[in-house]
Amino acid sequence: MTMRGDDAEQRIRADHPLRVIRAIANAALKSLSGEFQKLYSPLGRESIPPERLMRALLLQAFYSIRFGAAAGRADRP
Numbered sequence: 001m002t003m004r005g006d007d008a009e010q011r012i013r014a015d016h017p018l019r020v021i022r023a024i025a026n027a028a029l030k031s032l033s034g035e036f037q038k039l040y041s042p043l044g045r046e047s048i049p050p051e052r053l054m055r056a057l058l059l060q061a062f063y064s065i066r067f068g069a070a071a072g073r074a075d076r077p
Contacts (some may be wrong), residue, residue, distance in 0.1 A: 018062065025058055 012019070029051040036050045 021058070021062070025055060029054060 033051065039050075040047060
C-alpha cells in the first residue's frame with residue numbers, strides 16, 4: 001500500500017521499464033544481503049536496511065534524469 005491508500009502494483013503498467021530494473025536490483029541486493037549484515041552491530045538502535053536505502057537512491061537517480069535525455073533527445077536546440 002502507498003500513502004495514497006492504493007496498491008502501486010496496480011497503478012504501474014506491466015511493461016514499465018522500472019519493473020525490469022526492480023527485478024535486477026532485487027537480485028543484486030539479495031546477493032549482497034549477507035555482506036550488509038556483517039557491517040552492522042547487533043547492539044544499538046535498529047538502522048534503515050541498506051537495501052531500502054539503495055532502492056531509494058536508484059529511484060532518485062532515475063527520476064532525476066530529464067525526460068529529453070532519457071528519450072535520447074537534446075533538451076536544447
